[in-house]
Amino acid sequence: MCVDFVRTGAGKGAVAAVLAAFALAGAGCEERSALKRPAHGAGGGGETEVILCDGSTPGAVAAAATGQVLADSLMDQWKRAHPERDWVEVEKEQHELKPPADNSALLKGGQGPEHPYGRVTKQELLLWARETEKFVVEGSRIFHSAELLGSTVAVSCDMCHPHAANTHPETYPKYQTQLGRAVLLRDMIEWCIENPVRGAHLSGDDPRMRALEAYIIAQRSGTVMVYGKH
């Protein structure tokens, strides 16, 4: 099992190289080294083509990459090449998540066989639930990772909001005193990223922001919406 390894961003060359070795080892890839059997020589644009640690997936890294950067790049490529990898289950094991609503009632009833409009299938429900869940799980990953948040002080959201406690998404829109105006949830998420997390500005359309919002809202599933509550 290739466990995702949350990095702390402290990487200097030597330390990072050691950590990189741990990362590859922890990924269950002790037997193979990524650079053991390069299929080709240096590719165009300063990239080196490689075979990833499973011995079969091809990849490429910037020729100048070393240490942590190299390890991250290899890991990312492997993950992307293996979408079936159970990162969702891994995240769910670490961080309990509320599941999306149960829509199985939609399978029953309907307007009878002469009125096919509105029918849903089990596979559809599964697809909707799975995609929604993945969106929320991605948010959980970012929420719990100082690095993915872009923090320059190694602070992640869960340090003040375990299980997204005390985020109160159901109270928006409201006048947020820290911002001096009435705002939406994502404005406050952005504020938190710029202030306690001391990361760079994250725009509302950034996929990371959207995933964070998804996770935070999901965790309060079932709570009554009371906008303006302080």
Add this chain to the structure above:
Amino acid sequence: MKIKHKSVETRYMEARREFFNGLARVDRRSFLKISAAAAGAAAASGLIPYHSFQPVAVAAEAQPAFKFAYISDSHLYEKHINDRFVRSLLRAVEDVNALDPQPDFVLYGGDLAQLGRPKELKLGAEILKGVKAPLRMMVGEHDWYLDLGAQWRELFGAPTYSFDHKGVHFVTLNSVVERDFWTARGLTPMQRMMTVAGLDNGVQSPFSVGAEQLEWLRNDLAGVAPTTPVVVFSHSPLYKLYKKWNFWTDDAEDVQALLARFANVTVIHGHTHQILTNRIGSIHFHGVLATAWPWPYAPEGLPELTIQMSRPDPFNPMDGCGNGEVHVHADGLVDKVYNLWNRAPIIVGRRYLVSNGKEAVPPAPNRISY
């Protein structure tokens, strides 16, 4: 006679003596920056004790027999990674040094480092050398799970120990022992540490004291008379509050059973980063404040006696944080003083717990966790 083994105390006194000898060479302005209690002598005439800052009702308590202070949960990274946590610990040390009169000793409540790395622990040790009063260390999970306590022992000695002070028997436990969850998963030390470091990470095991320490505790308490006041220092709360955040000690009942025969027992615990008050039988439980950040209150399991601290403002990274004191009375029960930064202090007094929440009720905030 050659001294083969130096106790934690001796090593600390020596290091501190060295530090202060160094201070003597420092100019006055810098010295004032380091210890704001320089004016202690001037304040002595017509001295109004610290209680004068408190609401009158609480200040009417009988004078304690002695007091100690606490600093806890600093979660240090190296300064270049996170300056805020370092600032907060420096500020806590200043606060405690400014106390007049000085406490008998200062308890460090655990989680000195954030990821248990040697540089973090050493940075913490260095900063804590600035504390004037004697220091008592307690270990937390963030200090422990990178190397299972190797660096901690080297710096601070054994995590489990006891001592007597002015008629009170003090016990310090390592109450963050977790069943091995890392070997089967093939986790590296850092992965293990990162797992434990996530409060809401469900992969880790619940905290416990463990059979070995229970045995040690049984023996340690064997010779102590039931009328002797007992104070237990523990990082986890020694009761079961909220398992999902490890506000929990799995063998709490076993520990409580060992303590049950004593007339007055107080547990002072860290880990929860908030005001927390509980009473189970003759045992009073008090949480301590963190210097690094506050936790929200658990959605369930909050003891009835706990009156929450007012919900912190994230703009102020020090809000909901601070340090404090424990005023120990002759019967061994305590007034717990929470010195919240930028707020008026909150005192959860002996009378409040003794009366099971009827008297000397601390003020309830208008904004709580929900």
Add this chain to the structure above:
Amino acid sequence: MECTKAPRRGTAAAMIGTLAVMLACAAGADGAQPREIPRDQFGAAHAAFQEAELAKLLPAGDVTKAPAGFDPVIWEAFIPEDNAQTPERVELGRKLYFDTRLSLDNTVSCATCHDVTRGFTDQLPVSVGIKNQLGRRNAPTVVNTALLQTLFLDGRSPTLEHQAKLPIVNPIEMGMPDGETAVKAIKDDAEYRAAFKKAYGREVNHDDIGRALAAFERTLVFIDSPFRRFLAGDTEAISPEAQEGWELFNEKARCVACHPISQGNPLGTDNRFHNIGVSARHQDFEKLAIEALKALRDDPSEEKLDELALTTDMSELGRFMVSKQRGDIGAFRTSMLLNVGITAPYMHDGSIATLWDVLDHYNKGGEPNLFLDGGIEALALTEPEIDRLVAFLFTLTDVRFAEDNAREFARQKARAEAERPLRDNAAAFRKKLWQEK
């Protein structure tokens, strides 16, 4: 060249044009007022001159309505029930405001320290009262005080009515021994007797003096700044540099949390009390706090508090004197930012000379002390970022003071170019943390 030409309202071009003119006039005048204004021993313009200026700034309008463009619902909430705005009350208050008879030796009026020609303050670090006694606190501007939730820098007055009475009886401000003496000083004036009757239907009395002054002060609303127009949608109203400053204000510089500015609250203050480490430069708070508690226990009257706050070292304790709470030691009310350009010098003791210095103070994380508000921390702002923030702050001045604003900008800029005593880059960029040797 007409140095006193009033600027046309509105466009940035007009502002720049005026600025150019002002700079030319101010050149070589190192901070001295270039206008020919007759001033008294305290530096205050003569009452007649001030009243004429005021008439120009605020032509007669309907005092019973909310100021133009201001949320009328919020405005209503600030008018007390027993002191609704009427023209008679405002007129009476205006008369009292400029009247030196309310001081012991007939030299000081409200207008002395809250001078129409000096931003409705005195532009001095601390104020000077009768017999040339020096106070401890910087005089806040009277402009827009109608919209504050408490008055005085330590919030010891809950209303304008309450506040207006206290300087009259403060020993180093206007020096009257008590309210009755103040009443006696004007009671024999038939005009006053008639005016009080018309305004309040009563004989001259101390409380109504406060009410009338408050009614007058409520008309001193100057919220029409270029920035307000920018917020309302005029993207040309402030320079691009100032717009970037506004972004920094909301983000990296962390100003907005204590200085919120919106249509409903244009003042730029949260009305709360914070220790930002200005006083910490020169005292031992613990010692002072213990002394203060003793003194206030011996004499808990509000006059005593008023006196201690202005005449002794305890002034530095700020809000603590009022609340006696440890968390309030050295805390003062967040100043309003509206018209900040013309109310130098800054902070409760006037110890910070220019807005560049103010930013240096915040940039380094204030001055460390045991009671510093934890929200104050090093900001790592670069010089261009500071310039943008200052440019933004100068857009917060009402357009009717544009001349003064431009002159102040030039004066402060010249001074900031010569020296920046509070700049500390090691602290600002977190190379050196507070308390470190």
